Amino acid sequence: MTITAEQQLGMLRQMQTIRRFEERASEDYIAGAIYGVVHCYIGEEAVAVGICNALTRDDRIISTHRGHGHCIAKGADLNRMMAELYGRRTGYCKGKGGSMHIADFGIGMLGANGIVAGGIPIVTGAGLAAQLEEKGRVAVSFFGDGASNAGPFHESINIAAAWKLPMLYVCENNLWSADTEAAGTLAVQDVAARAAGYGIPGVIVDGNDVLAVCEVAEAAVKRARAGEGPSLIECKTYRQRTHTERKEAIDTRPPEQVEAWMQRDPIKLFVADLMSRDIINDEAWEKMDEEIAQEIEVAVKFAEESPFPEPEEALEDVFSE
């Protein structure tokens, strides 16, 4: 394990930031301050954080409709994220995107994407760019079990494998494709098995173990940077909440399944692990959580105090001028 104690604490901080950010986003959504739809990543934080900690700022990623975690793990600014959720002009997309479309091209975050599997070809293009520019960059596609059943997944991985693009295809298998159990729609038990069809490594990892995820990612990144082509990483994880946030959400999943995964909460697991290795103690953990809560407060305040876009701004940005 090459991950230092300091890096591990940074990873914990990111995971808890995602958790607190989304808990607040959910509250504010129910209260009516955030519009449209909010998909929470809570329970899956170890995936985004584990993978992104194997990357540099110059590497590029693309996200899904469940994108807050990837943004935060890649280093996005909480104020601009929250302002976007609040529909404000100071948001990442000037209020034109909302929860499902946060992007920060400056840090290589090519956007959350509202269409399942829609981002996979796009980030494969970032992989092509990385290969052409020869600066050792890699590109990472995050997607779910549902997307692995769709054409763009297969078409993109085929091209990436044929061209040996420096790519990681990271499947967050949370067992449910929206409200449908993935087991009933996947032809194979493990998404990773699909890698064999494209002659690339397919690795399964515990998606609730952030260090395990990071370790697998580091190996795949090394392979990609060495010009050996893409890898498929399947992270077995679970979404602790319903597909979208609702005031009275109806969870169609078996309660015992939800409960079993709650026991395997990735943050609780990581905190216990760090405590067992004396990297953090109760006091330090409490302090970290308080600091994060404070950052979230600042972000909400920034969002609340930011102006809404002027109505006429709806006409701006259709084209680059």
Next chain:
Amino acid sequence: MRTITYSQAGMEAVMEEMDRDPTTIHLATSAPQPLTDAFGTSRVRATPIAEGAFTGIALGAAGSGYRPIVNWSMVTFSFVAMDQIVNQVSKIHYMFGGQAKFPITFRTSCGGGGRMAAQHSQNPYSMFMNLAGLKMILPSSPYDLKGLLKSAIREDNPVISFEAGNMYAFEGEVPEEEYTLPLGEAHIVREGSDVTVLALGRMLHDTLPAAEVLEKEGVSVEVIDPRTLVPMDVDTIRASVQKTGRLVIVDAASATAGASAEIAAVVAEHPETFAAIKAPIKRICALNVPIPYSPTLEDHVFPDRTKIVDGLREVVAT
């Protein structure tokens, strides 16, 4: 001046622009040999026949600092990539608040007349005009194709080049020296005073002889090639109709919600232009059917010289 084909003009535009800008790359299901010879297989990629994937790849490469030129080949193949075109390419700049540029040129052959039947014959540009976020050119000659395509490649936004499939062997004068044609400027191909004809794409070549026939009958016909559909040069079109008082639109696409409908609307809803109109606007368009195979059927579907002459006579008689 030298004469080259429409096909050669397109290739020259791509060659010159790829030479000019090293971030330009080419993606298509077959790699044109002259491009591969000049720029190598790294920048000139032969893709799998997976339009959705390579359209999205172009978008991601564009957002990562490259300037892709994509050739979909037949426009009907682009429909395989509809999610990428509609949900991703056309919306990405706006949806993300304009934080990155997405310079992509999509070349595609459209049209009909080749006895290729429904899945290889169509003029679907109005489907794309209905989306915000895509520019589009409709070149009617080798000269226009080269000049417009070069501008499209230099443009920092997605542009679709709707090229007439049955015109690739068509020859025309193209200067040796460098030139570009701006997007958003219509071309008044023939000046006249009695009736304005908007001839879209390859329809120009049936419209000009029809205008000659009317000329002999004492009717002065102004013929305008819009050249680009988005942005559309509305001012030139309106000014012409204000002068002639009559408008005929000739399009090889069907009239229903077509580019012809949009042109008719921008003319009719403009008070000064409406006030100058002396006759109902006439659209001479393809019939609203999938394009059939048999010559007797296909020829019946598309506008031709006779239909254009008849339409012009009808309008000037009003």
